[in-house]
Amino acid sequence: MITKRIIPCLDVKNGRVVKGVNFEGLADVNSPVALGQYYSDSGADELVFYDITASAEGRALFTDILREVASTIFIPLTVGGGINTVADFDRVLKCGADKVSVNSGAIRDPNLIYEAAKLYGDQCVVLSVDAKRVDGVYRVFAKGGRENTGMDALEWIHRGIDLGAGEIVLNSIDTDGVKRGFDLEMLAAVSEFATVPVIASGGAGCVEDFITLFKTLPNVDAGLAASIFHFGEVRIPDLKARLQAEGISVRL
Amino acid sequence: MIAIVDYGVGNLFSLRCSFRAIGYEATVTSDPAVIAAADKIILPGVGAFEDAARKLFASGLGDLVIEEAKKGKPILGICLGMQLLFERSFEYGEHKGLGLIEGDIRPISDVIPSDLKIPHIGWNALHLCEPRSPIFKYLKEGDHVYFVHSFYGANCEDSVIATSEYGAPLTAAVAKGNVYGCQFHPEKSGAVGLSILRAFCESEGVK
Numbered sequence: 230m231i232t233k234r235i236i237p238c239l240d241v242k243n244g245r246v247v248k249g250v251n252f253e254g255l256a257d258v259n260s261p262v263a264l265g266q267y268y269s270d271s272g273a274d275e276l277v278f279y280d281i282t283a284s285a286e287g288r289a290l291f292t293d294i295l296r297e298v299a300s301t302i303f304i305p306l307t308v309g310g311g312i313n314t315v316a317d318f319d320r321v322l323k324c325g326a327d328k329v330s331v332n333s334g335a336i337r338d339p340n341l342i343y344e345a346a347k348l349y350g351d352q353c354v355v356l357s358v359d360a361k362r363v364d365g366v367y368r369v370f371a372k373g374g375r376e377n378t379g380m381d382a383l384e385w386i387h388r389g390i391d392l393g394a395g396e397i398v399l400n401s402i403d404t405d406g407v408k409r410g411f412d413l414e415m416l417a418a419v420s421e422f423a424t425v426p427v428i429a430s431g432g433a434g435c436v437e438d439f440i441t442l443f444k445t446l447p448n449v450d451a452g453l454a455a456s457i458f459h460f461g462e463v464r465i466p467d468l469k470a471r472l473q474a475e476g477i478s479v480r481l
Numbered sequence: 482m483i484a485i486v487d488y489g490v491g492n493l494f495s496l497r498c499s500f501r502a503i504g505y506e507a508t509v510t511s512d513p514a515v516i517a518a519a520d521k522i523i524l525p526g527v528g529a530f531e532d533a534a535r536k537l538f539a540s541g542l543g544d545l546v547i548e549e550a551k552k553g554k555p556i557l558g559i560c561l562g563m564q565l566l567f568e569r570s571f572e573y574g575e576h577k578g579l580g581l582i583e584g585d586i587r588p589i590s591d592v593i594p595s596d597l598k599i600p601h602i603g604w605n606a607l608h609l610c611e612p613r614s615p616i617f618k619y620l621k622e623g624d625h626v627y628f629v630h631s632f633y634g635a636n637c638e639d640s641v642i643a644t645s646e647y648g649a650p651l652t653a654a655v656a657k658g659n660v661y662g663c664q665f666h667p668e669k670s671g672a673v674g675l676s677i678l679r680a681f682c683e684s685e686g687v688k
Contacts, residue, residue, distance in 0.1 A: 230605070230606075230646055230647070231601065231602075231603045231604065231605050231628075231647060232603060232604045232605070232606075232625065234603055234604065269671065274603075274604055296494075299494060299495055299498065300494075300495075300498040300501070300502075301498075301502070303495070303498075303499050303502065303668055303669060303670070303671055303674060303675060304627070304669060304670075304671050305627060305669050322492050323492060323494065324494070325492070325494045325495050325498070327495075327669065349528075350527060350528055351600075352600055352602060352629045395600070395602070396602075424598060424599075425598060426598060426602060426603070450598075450603065451603075480604040480625040
């Protein structure tokens, strides 16, 4: 049977991983290549690189780095950040990305999902959604979670799937950074109707949060996190061994 | 030298790099002379069968691959490249393949329960058939590889060398003599995938 995926996410600015990462034995803790290799060796099922650079120079550095990562790491790579046009898809796919994650760019122009899916296949288009409860309704936030678009998150995800998104990353702003577990309620609402894989993001603080996620919501396909992996609070080999002991199918 | 056949579909960057990582030089090429001179041939592919088959035959490279296969040169089809080795596909109509592997390409929705998501995407375990194929000589039963597909190889019982369970046992890899195909992506399957490519590089053709 297909395994549950564990996905570390790295923020890259001007070609360097920001926030740094604290691992023993890693000489350059800001190198996307060294970190990608580390995660690949420790059993990550996929890697996500978010380009948080705003300048054209930074963007060029990002694609250089992406090419280097893709030539040394042989697991699926997803790239996000600054994807606004089909040309942006083309730019990162040529450098070795396997999937491309869209967020604000798709909010501005939902047709981007359709056009990219038609050109590169549904499996290539990941719709990333930052959602937050506002007066009891899940709303879509844009610009890194700073701007309430007023859009209903469940409707937006529905539409995204209809337009050709092959995967959904659901990031709950309400639980993000709190480290008290994934937003099971929000994820349940999405995984109930989603016909494509759903990746949970935001809120993981410990191994138990992943166990609870996959046991409570068997329709969720993957768990994504950043800082708990980067700071060694959760180590992927330990996490996967625990998931397996709990009867959850993982790749070891 | 290994020739990765470039007939205008998909991005072959990772595939080329994966051979370099295991110490083999691979060239991405659409030049018939280079393909004919290569020791081994990789037939890649992503996207829709009809479009890929049309490009492959229109470029003349389809017939060249058939010719080289019949001479005994090792050939490995990957993902859609594996599907193209079959006689025909029923992906949105009926389309002719290279006919190097007996069987059809059919939608996985024909055989899996309706509550499972399509495409079959992610890491799944391989069940290796006996006798063990030479391209799996470094693998153990249950090793995981990365899949992305909505169609699968059917009616190819004699050629199946590995299956993966996704509500039904799906064809994961096929072989007939010197012609091999993997439904999954060895170039995206970590160390396990690289060891399959290495074993393929070490395989002998039929003299």
